[in-house]
Amino acid sequence: MTTSKPIVVLGAGIAGISAALEAAEAGQEVVLVERDSAVGGRVAKLHRYFPKLCPPSCGLEIDTRRLEKNPRIRVLTRTDLVAAERTDTGWKVTLREEPAWVKPSCTACGECAKVCPTSVPDPFNFGLAKVPAIRIPHLDAWPRRYAMDRAACPADCHQCVEACPAKAVDLSAKERRIDLDAGALVIATGWVPYPLEKLPELGGGVLADVVSNVVLERLASPSGPTGGRILRPSDGRPPRSVVFVQCAGSRDVNHLPYCSSVCCLASLKQTLYLREALPETSVTVCYIDRRAPGRNESMLSKAESAGVKFVKGKVGSVTCAGDGTLRLKLEDQEAGRLTELEADLVVLATGMRPASGELPLHVPRDEDGFALEDRASRLFAAGVAKRPEDVASCVRDATGAAAKAMAAARSH
């Protein structure tokens, strides 16, 4: 086999993991770089994923086992890209690994978290709950190692160091610079949800009971802030009625001009688990078009037979009445008139924005900010960094990107 330089995959979400695995399992050396302390990205934060409505942990668990046993993959978590320079045969990549406050010898026993005196908003749960400064990032985290929010630690606190039976906490750890000679780069930096704050007319960032679709995933997840009970953020009561606002910030020249392509199916999935978890709760979806492409069309009939109501019309405004009830104004186009719906909980089906903008290297992009591949520069993209798409498409896309990156890395 020809020896080649490793390919570097930036981002260990579903696309990055898939690209790394496909390349490594085809014999390629791979370095998988992740900024967070665990892999899995956005998918790890989902309660269920469509179309089968299974929890994403099952898919991710298979992937992490493949990662674990493949000697050709080097996974670097808590690591940022500092610089990437084009060379004749690839890329000179400089990475910075955060100090290893918790060493790999951590057994995830949890003694440190028990004594930790500080709590911080949990980034995994979008700040909906608080967690100790030292904790396991989430229930299914891989690598299975505690992580520390060092900036939140009180001065001169050593309680976790003393509590750790494995002597795995090291407060004097230093950050590490890693220089790599890469044969190709794969950008798999994924996406960020369109900010709720940009939709104040829909109550986004203004009304507590107007939540985004990604937050609903956490509210529904057993590992979420409510232990999987779907409750209104304002008063902790289960909602009697939930209304979904589709295209919240997508297909809109004032926000994201493109269709984020997953929100319809994501909402359909959410309506299904909502009806299952709260059978008494009425669930309504307000939409412009119901987009369930390909074989996902059946999700629509599933939702309809589950008693989900659909109203054709985009919601124009969400306001809050004195008793905490939310009021949505929209034109019910089938009835042909302006109407007002009431709801206890409103879910804004916010779209996806590419997250690759933060990288310290020039990535060619399309007009919407999604990365374009550049074969000549041995620069490739996979997943939502490239276009808005669902998990299954990301995995397929990542396989293609892996093949292209391998071909590039092996051409001298």
Added chain:
Amino acid sequence: MATRVDPKLMLDLEKFGAHDARKCYQCGTCTAVCPHADELWSFPRKPIQTARLGFADRLDQSLEPWLCYYCGDCSERCPRGAEPGEMMMSLRRWLTSRYDITGLSRLFYRSGAAEVLAMVLVGLAAAGGFLAYGLLSGHRLGTYDGPHAFLPWHVIHRFDWSMAGVLTFFLAINSSRMWWWTTGSGPRVKVPLSAYFKKLPLIPLQFFTQSRYAACGRKRSYLVHLGLMLSYVTLFVLIMFFLHRMQSGPAIDWRVHGLGYLAGLGLLVTVIVSLRGRATQAAPLDRRSHESDWIFLVMLLLTALTGFTQHVLHRVGLDVAANVAYVVHLGFVVPLLVLEVPFGKWSHMVYRPLALYLAEVQREALAVRGVPARQPAELPSGIRTPIPSPAAAEPVTAPPAGLP
């Protein structure tokens, strides 16, 4: 009832200023954010779709375009940049041309050049006619007022009233067509006579206060529009009923002249503010100016300026110049009135209050005839159930830790 489909309706509407409506993807955001849409009168989306389907007859029957004041909230929120506010404006222009029996309105709205040419011709005819009258009557160009004035007030007065008669005739015909199509023929509901009487006070109310305009979020646009209208109405009353005291002197009659100057100033200021708004595209309604919008405002400006000038020149004793200015003034004001009032933008001073009135008449008729404005059965059930008070709510053992 058969509906005739005109496949070229959108192409036609483009000539009236609707350029982006085809971008519409029927989300209804415009209707949901409109301060004037309600359960009975649902717009702009519905009329836009009616137009896109080519249902010209249905548009003839619609009052919705006249219920819009172009605050532009819809255009600002439209996710497609389809400019629903401009579409409503274009529909008003188009409807004006539909009501008009002469076809002139259609000609002028579709061609700014034709409108300007007509203005010039009518203006030259008016100015030339009055100049010829003055010269042939043997009166001196240096006499501005009194029975031997170059243009004696009673002559102008008679001319004004004849013109008002002709314009009223056209407006009455056009307005009755509007009434018949939208309300009289009963496309939506058969209207009992009592409803017409009951809602009658709405016409003067809306005409003079434009209180519905005030409901738009844009106070400045409302005040400018109201100021312009009140200034003009004041001048109109002064000219139609007190011309002999307007065209007098040399002493200033403050009750008439003072009011005239005040209204003239009001007209000048509001017209200049409106022109400036359109030039700088300040508000949403200023962003897409149609040729007819410019022609209207420029003619108003020239009319106001020349009207002012003739009076000032007379006050300072330059009567020859004052008479020349008077002739020029008539050369602007006559085409402005003759062409704009029945066939152009100005016709909305009748159509809009009438439409607001007819809309409420229909609402009243629906109520009287027991047709509910909304049928809750058609709406998704269950969502209207208010959540119970905390005491009645099913017990939640403890609010989730960490929830704010």
